[in-house]
Amino acid sequence: MNWRVTLLISLALLGGFAVLFAIVTRPIAAPPHEIYVNGTVLTMDSDNRIAEAVSVRDGVIDAVGGSEAMLSTATDITKVVDLRGRTLIPGFVDAHGHFPGSGQTVFSVDLNSPPIGDVTDIQQLLVRLTDFGLRREGGWLVGHGYDDTLLREKRHPTRDDLDQVSPDRPVAVVHVSGHLAVVNSAALMVLGIDESTPDPEGGVIVRDPASADGRRPNGVLEETAARAVWEHTLDLGVMDGLRMTTQAAKEYLSVGVTTASAGGMPSAVAQLLGFLSGLNQFSQRVALFPLFEEVGDSLLSGERGLADFAGARVSVPRVKIIADGSIQGYTGYLSEPYYVPFKGDASYRGYPSVPRDVLFRQVAGLYERQIPVAIHCNGDASIDDGLDAIEAAMEAHPWPDARPLIIHAQMTRKDQIERMAALGVTPSFFSAHTYYWGDRHAGIFMGPDRAANMSPARWALDAGVRFSSHLDTPVTPMLPLQAVWSQVERESTGGVVIGPAQRIGRMPALRAVTIDAAWQVFMDDEIGSIEPGKRADLVVLSENPLTAQDIRGIKVDRTVIDGATVYARL
Numbered sequence: 001m002n003w004r005v006t007l008l009i010s011l012a013l014l015g016g017f018a019v020l021f022a023i024v025t026r027p028i029a030a031p032p033h034e035i036y037v038n039g040t041v042l043t044m045d046s047d048n049r050i051a052e053a054v055s056v057r058d059g060v061i062d063a064v065g066g067s068e069a070m071l072s073t074a075t076d077i078t079k080v081v082d083l084r085g086r087t088l089i090p091g092f093v094d095a096h097g098h099f100p101g102s103g104q105t106v107f108s109v110d111l112n113s114p115p116i117g118d119v120t121d122i123q124q125l126l127v128r129l130t131d132f133g134l135r136r137e138g139g140w141l142v143g144h145g146y147d148d149t150l151l152r153e154k155r156h157p158t159r160d161d162l163d164q165v166s167p168d169r170p171v172a173v174v175h176v177s178g179h180l181a182v183v184n185s186a187a188l189m190v191l192g193i194d195e196s197t198p199d200p201e202g203g204v205i206v207r208d209p210a211s212a213d214g215r216r217p218n219g220v221l222e223e224t225a226a227r228a229v230w231e232h233t234l235d236l237g238v239m240d241g242l243r244m245t246t247q248a249a250k251e252y253l254s255v256g257v258t259t260a261s262a263g264g265m266p267s268a269v270a271q272l273l274g275f276l277s278g279l280n281q282f283s284q285r286v287a288l289f290p291l292f293e294e295v296g297d298s299l300l301s302g303e304r305g306l307a308d309f310a311g312a313r314v315s316v317p318r319v320k321i322i323a324d325g326s327i328q329g330y331t332g333y334l335s336e337p338y339y340v341p342f343k344g345d346a347s348y349r350g351y352p353s354v355p356r357d358v359l360f361r362q363v364a365g366l367y368e369r370q371i372p373v374a375i376h377c378n379g380d381a382s383i384d385d386g387l388d389a390i391e392a393a394m395e396a397h398p399w400p401d402a403r404p405l406i407i408h409a410q411m412t413r414k415d416q417i418e419r420m421a422a423l424g425v426t427p428s429f430f431s432a433h434t435y436y437w438g439d440r441h442a443g444i445f446m447g448p449d450r451a452a453n454m455s456p457a458r459w460a461l462d463a464g465v466r467f468s469s470h471l472d473t474p475v476t477p478m479l480p481l482q483a484v485w486s487q488v489e490r491e492s493t494g495g496v497v498i499g500p501a502q503r504i505g506r507m508p509a510l511r512a513v514t515i516d517a518a519w520q521v522f523m524d525d526e527i528g529s530i531e532p533g534k535r536a537d538l539v540v541l542s543e544n545p546l547t548a549q550d551i552r553g554i555k556v557d558r559t560v561i562d563g564a565t566v567y568a569r570l
Contacts, residue, residue, distance in 0.1 A: 026280065027280045027283070027564070028283070028564040028565070028566055029564060030056070030058065030059040030536070030562055030563030030564040031056075031077075031078075031079045031563065032057065032058060032077050033055070033056070033057050033058075033062075033073075033074075033075065033077055033078045033079070034055075034056045034078065034079045034080075034081065034563060035053060035054065035055045035056070035070045035071065035073070035074060035078060035079075035080055035081070036053060036054045036056075036070075036081045036083055036088055036538075036540075037052070037053040037067035037070055037071060037080060037081070037082060037083065038052065038053070038067050038082050038083050038084060038085065039052055039053070039083025039084075039085060039086050039087060039088050039540075040052065040083075040085070040086070040087045040088070040544050041053065041054055041064065041087075041088045041089075041530060042087060042088070042089045042090075042510065042530075042544075042545075042546070043064060043090075043529055043530040043531060044089070044090050044510065044511055044514045044515045044528065044529040044530065045515075045529045045530070045531050048507055048511075049064075051064045051065055051066070051530075052065075052066055052067050053065060053066055053067040053069070053070040053071075054070070054088060054530060054536075054538070055070050055073060056536040056538075056563045057563075058563065059535065059536050059562035059563030059564065060533065060534070060535060060536060060563070061530060061531060061532050061533065061534050061535070061536050062532060063532055064530055064531065064532065081540075083540065086540055086541060086542060086543070086557060087540070087541040087543065087544040087545065088530070088538055088539070088540055088541075089510070089514065089530070089538070089539050089541060089545075090258075090514045090515065090527065090528055090529050090530055090537060090538065090539070091256060091257070091258025091259065091514075091527065091537035091538060091539050091559065091560070091561065092255070092256045092257045092258065092259075092480040092513050092514065092539065093257075093258070093259040093468075093513060093514055093515075093517035093518045093521070093523075093527065093528055094252070094257050094259060094260045094261040094287075094470065094471070094473070094478070094480075094517070095261060095428045095468035095469065095470040095512075095513070095517035095520060095521075096261050096263045096374075096407050096408075096428050096430075096468075096470040096472060097260065097261045097262075097263060097470060097471060097472055097473040097474075097478070098178070098261075098262060098263055098264070098265060098472070098473065098474060098475075099248055099252070099260035099261060099262045099265075099273075099284075099286060099473070100244050100245040100247075100248030100249065100260075100262075100269075100273070100282075101248070101265075101473065101474040102247075102248045102251055102252075102473050102474040102477070102478055103243065103244035103245060103246070103247035103248035103249075103251070104142075104144060104244060104474060105247070106240055106243040106244050106247060107136065107142060107236065107240050107244065108142040108143060108144045108174075108233070109128055109129060109131075109132035109142070109143045109144070110128075110143075110144065110145055111125050111128060111129075111143045111144060111145045111146040111173060112145035112146070112147070112176065113146070113147050113150035113151065114150070114493075115436070115493050116145065116436075116476065116477060117145060119146065119151070120150070120151065120152055121151055121152040121153060122151055122152075122153050122155075122157050122161055125143070125146055125151070125157060125173070126157075126161060126162075126164055126165055128143070129141060129143050129162075129165045129171065129173070130165050133165065133166065133169070133171075139170075140169075140170045140171070140172060140187070140232050140233055141165065141166060141169055141170070141171045141172075142171075142172050142173070142174070142233045143171075143172070143173040143174070144173070144174045144176075144474070145174070145176045145474075146173055146174075146175060146176060147175070147176040147328070148175070149328065149440055149444065156175075156180070156182055156220050157173060157182050157219070158182065158208075158218045158219045158220065159182070159183065159184050159185050159188060159217065159218055159219030160218075160219075161182075161219075162182060162183065162184035162187075162219060163184045163185050163186075165184070166184065166186065167184075167185065167186065168186055169186060170183065170184065170186045170187035170190050170232065171183065171184040171186070171187060172184075172187055172229050172232070172233055174226075174229075174233070175326075175329055176328070176475060177325070177326035177328055177329040177475065178326070178472075178475055179222065179223055179226070179325040179326040179329045179331055180220060180221065180222050180223075180226055180326075180329050180331070181220075181221050181226040181229045182219045182220050182221070183219050183221065183229060184219060185219075187219075187229075187232075188217055188219065190232065191228050191229070193205060193217055193221075194217065195213065195215040195216055195217070196215075197217070199225065200224045200225050201224065201355070202223055202224040202351075202352065202353035202354060202355070203221070203222055203223040203224030203225030203226065203227075203353070204221075204222040204223065204225055204331075205217050205221060205222075205225050206218050206219075206220035206221070206222065222325070222329070222331055223322075223325050223331055223353050224353060227293075230266055231266075234266055234268065234269060235268070236268075236269075236272075241269070241272045241276075242276065242281065245272065245273065245276050245281065245282055246281055246282060248260075248282075249281075249282035249283065249284060250567075251478060252284060252478055253283065253284070253559045253566055253567035254556060254559075254567055254569075255478055255479055255480055255481075255556055256480060256539035256541075256556040256559050257284065257478060257480060257559075258283075258284060258285065258527070258537040258538075258539070258559065258560075258561050259284060259285040259286070259287060259517075259518070259521075259523065259527060259537070260284045260285070260286045260287070261286070261287050261288075261289070261470070261521075262286050262287070262288040262289070262314075263288075263289040263320055263374070263407065264289055264290075264291045264320040264322065264376070265288065265289075265290075265291075266291070266294070267290065267291075267294055267295070267309075270288055270290060270309055270314075273286055273288065273311075273314050274309075274310065274311025274312055274314045275311070277311060277312035277313045277314050278311055278312040283561045283564075283566040284313070284561065285313045285314075285315065285523075285527070285537075285561075286313060286314045286315070287315055287316075287317055287521040287523070288309060288310070288314050288315065288316045289316070289317070289318045289319060289320035289374050290306075290309050290316065290319055290320065291319075291320055291322070292319050292320060292321045292362060293321075293322075295309070295319065296319065296362060296365075299319060299366070299369065299371055300365040300366070300369065302369070305371075306318075306319065306371060306372075315521070315523070317372060317521040317522045317523070318371075318372040318373060318374040318405060318521070319366065319371055319372070319373060319374070320373075320374045320375075320376065320407070321354060321359065321362055321363070321373060321374070321375045321376065322353050322354070322376045323352060323353055323354050323359055323375050323376055323377050323382045323385060323386055324350065324351070324352050324353055324376070324377055324378055324379050324381075324382035325350065325351075325353060325378065326378060327378050327379065327410060327411065327437075327441065327445050327446070328437050328440065328441075328445060330342045330348075330350060330445075331350055331351065331353075332350045332378035332379035332382065332410070332411070333349065333350040333351055333352045333377075333378075333379040333381045333382040333385075334349045334350050334379040334380060334381050334411065335349070335379075335380050335381040335384065336349065336450075337349050338350070338445055338446075339443075339444060339445055339446055339447035339450070340443075340444045340445070349379075349381065350379055350381075352381075352382060352385060356385050356388075356389075359375075359385055359386070359389045360388070360389045360392055360393075362389075363375070363389040363390060363392075363393045364389070364392065364393040364396055364397065366393070367393035367394065367396070367397040367399055367402065368393075368396075368397045370397075370399055370402075372402060372403060372404070372405070372522070373390075373402075373404055373405070374405040374406075374407050375389075375390075375404070375405070375406055375407065376407045376408060377406050377407070377408065377409060378408045378409075378410045378411065379410075379411050380411045380412065380413050380416065383406060383409060383411070383412055383413075383416050384416070386406055387406075387416060387419050387420070387423065387425065390404045390423055390425060391419075391423055394423065400424075402424070403424070403426055403519075403520065403522070404423070404424070404425045404426070405425075405426050405427070405428060405520055406420070406425060406426070406427045406428070407427075407428050408428070408429070408430045408472075409427035409428065409429055409455070409467075410429070410430055410433060410454050410455055411446065411450065411453075411454060412427065412453075412455075412456055412459075413453075414453075414456070414459050417456060417459045417460055417463050417465055418463060420460070420463070420465050421463045421464055421465050425465075426465065426466050426467060426468075426519075426520055427460065427465065427467045427468075428467065428468040428469070428470050428517075428520060429455040429456075429457055429460075429467055429468070429469050429470070429487075429512075430455060430469075430470060430471070430472055431455045431457065431469040431470075431483055431486045431487045431512075432469075432471055432476055432482055432483055432486040433454060433455055433486075434454065434455065434486050434490045434491070434492060434498040434499070435482065435485075435486050435491065435492055435493060436476055436493065438451065438454075438490075438491075438492030438493070438494075438496065438498035439492045439493060439494040439496060439498075441454060441498070442492075442496070442498065451498055451499065452498060452499035452501070452502070453499055453501075453502060454498065454499065454502075455469075455487075455502070456499075456502050457469070457487050457502055457503075457504045457508075457509075457512070458501060458502040458503060458504055459502070461504055461508055466516055466519065466520075467512060467516065468512045468513065468516050468517040468520050469483045469484070469486075469487055469509065469512040469513055469517075470483065470513075470517075471483055479552070480513050481545065481551050481552050481554055482552055483509075483512070483513055484506070484509045484510055484512075484513060484545060484551055485551040485552045487503070487504050487508075487509035487512065488503060488504065488505070488506055488509050488551065489503070489551075490502060490503050506545060506546050506551070507546065510545060510546075514528050514529065515528035515529045516528075535561075535562055535563075536560060536561075536562060536563040537560065537561050537562070538558075538559075538560040539556055539558070539559055539560070540556070540557040540558035540559075540560075541554050541555070541556060541557065542554055542555040542556075542557055543555075555569060556569060557569045557570050558570075
């Protein structure tokens with residue numbers, strides 16, 4: 001075969017690949033004109049108006065009103081969608097989560113206990129890990145979602161437990177909170193952690209008190225001590241990264257999420273999201289909050305700005321500071337001790353991940369450069385630190401448009417809600433905590449009185465504090481209507497109402513996962529409500545969430561982004 005023939009064949013193959021690549025990466029096209037009629041349209045505009053029809057042109061909402069008026073604008077190119085009495089709402093906005101973390105099942109085994117999973121004891125956890133290791137050979141063996149308080153033994157697994165899975169291969173299991181990890185002996189060696197390793201600032205290397213000198217690491221790593229585990233467990237190949245992202249994206253679309261959140265994701269995953277979004281491998285918009293501990297120095301020096309981390313449909317509205325840990329991990333920072341003493345210490349209140357003086361410097365630096373901040377604060381002592389840091393930064397560097405955000409804000413006291421109102425601070429409540437952990441917050445972590453006011457949406461609503469509600473996925477499944485239901489009902493898995501006085505109505509609960517969540521990421525001028533001029537990010541629901549008997553039982557029939565149908569159940 002001569003070189004000309006070889007060249008022609010090569011060019012033909014390249015041309016074929018280019019055509020295939022263009023087809024695969026081409027976004028779904030929106031109709032030039034589409035109208036939705038004969039439904040209930042919950043606009044989520046400033047007046048919470050309800051209509052029955054919507055007109056969309058080239059992916060942008062053109063008009064909202066009555067069905068007859070919309071049909072009068074139809075032409076030969078118009079596509080008409082008959083809602084048949086169903087409800088049309090704005091696409092759900094994930095206020096805070098870790099997209100595409102729910103897709104981690106492509107490289108990590110699910111170790112959740114009921115109601116999310118089915119692991120009930122440590123032996124079952126070890127068997128699940130071992131079986132997964134046989135299917136995924138090489139590299140770190142990873143599990144996620146275990147909850148020590150739901151295991152029969154009521155304890156964390158240890159390095160010795162995980163050594164039974166493999167004495168030579170690094171093994172890591174991540175706590176359901178995402179704030180702790182347990183590793184085996186081989187992993188401790190890779191991480192360089194032994195008896196002589198000091199605890200890092202803002203973290204704890206848990207020791208075995210029964211060891212010879214009481215210094216032997218037992219494999220449990222808390223907060224900043226666990227961060228190094230991420231570098232290994234999230235060191236993904238391109239195919240794993242692609243599979244994780246596309247799996248998560250499909251899951252989110254099936255429940256109506258049109259804007260996802262990637263809060264505090266490692267830089268490598270953040271870069272992957274921008275790349276894959278540019279190739280149209282997922283449809284959602286993504287609000288990315290890079291971690292301050294990774295990018296803070298470059299932001300404060302002016303070397304980089306938030307826009308440097310954006311790409312395609314990935315926007316970067318804030319940087320995230322993790323100021324404390326998790327209540328259910330006993331690392332949340334409280335003003336009063338935990339209800340059931342931690343390891344017998346009746347004075348234990350948790351601890352900050354970022355020292356108070358350091359937090360003040362970080363927030364002040366961000367305010368000086370007008371970089372919006374999101375501060376993860378679960379315990380009320382951490383919320384005190386966060387509010388104090390914000391107030392000091394506001395005084396030194398006035399910035400009325402900052403919209404400072406407190407993520408989780410789980411144990412916010414009433415006086416702190418009042419401070420938020422005065423300072424213009426907005427919280428994002430992890431409202432579904434009342435369902436997944438409410439019984440244990442009342443019985444173990446907080447006691448009944450404090451648990452009754454966790455995620456205090458009613459206080460916020462009454463004080464005029466704008467807030468959102470999130471699911472922290474993959475900590476809990478991505479189910480936006482669960483977030484709505486939890487704000488309305490506040491019922492636990494045990495069927496107990498956790499703080500009935502903090503219940504709110506259905507409309508504000510829906511706003512907390514649509515327009516108010518969009519406002520928190522500075523996208524409320526584009527999405528979050530159904531109004532002329534906004535992008536047509538829409539969801540068709542099987543029932544009206546304002547009147548349905550079972551909010552969580554409502555089905556998502558269709559998900560639309562920029563006017564294009566990207567998911568259809570029917």
